[in-house]
Amino acid sequence: GQNIDQPTEMTATEGAIVQINCTYQTSGFNGLFWYQQHAGEAPTFLSYNVLDGLEEKGRFSSFLSRSKGYSYLLLKELQMKDSASYLCAPLDSNYQLIWGAGTKLIIKP
C-alpha cells in the first residue's frame, strides 16, 4: 500500500531551526511536494523535489533521498507566522499526490 509517515506535532522556538521528517512508500515515484497549511485555510505550495539532494528557497529548504524513501523540510529563523501544518506529498506512478496527515508545528516566543 501507499503510506506517508510524519510526526504528528513538533514545537520550536522563534528564531531557531526545525527539521520536519517524512518517510514514504508509494507505487512508483515522480517527485515529492511540501505544502504549508494554516488552520482553516487551503494548503500552499512550498517546494518540489524530484532528484536527490537539497533544494533551498529562502528560509525553507527541502531534501530528498529516493533510495531511502525519505525527505525533510528545514525551516530556519523561525517566525511566529510559521506556526502551521506541514504536509509531505509524494507523487505516485499515476501522478497522483499521496497525502499524509501532516505535522503541526507550534512556534513559541
Place this chain on the structure above:
Amino acid sequence: DAGVTQSPTHLIKTRGQQVTLRCSPKSGHDTVSWYQQALGQGPQFIFQYYEEEERQRGNFPDRFSGHQFPNYSSELNVNALLLGDSALYLCASSSGQSEQYFGPGTRLTVT
C-alpha cells in the same frame, strides 16, 4: 492574475440533499483536482479532470461526481449527503502534472 477560486465559501445542507461546489482554476491551468479534507487530516483525493474528462479517481463512492467545462472550470456534485460528508472541499489546479495550487476551499456542513 486571479488564483484558484471556489464557491460557495460555506454551505449547510441536511442529510439526503444534494450539493454542487464550483471551482475556477488559475489562469493557464488545464487540470483540476478535488480533495476532501476532514479536520486534522490530510486531503483525500476525490478525482481529477483534464480535457473535460475524469482522468483519475480516488476511493470515493459514485455519489461523488464531477464535471469540467471547456473553460477548464469544474464542479463537484455530491448526492444523498451523509453526516460524514461534512468537511473542507478543496479544489486544486495545475498545468499538466506540475505543482498544484489550491483554492480557499468550501466548508460543507451536513446536519
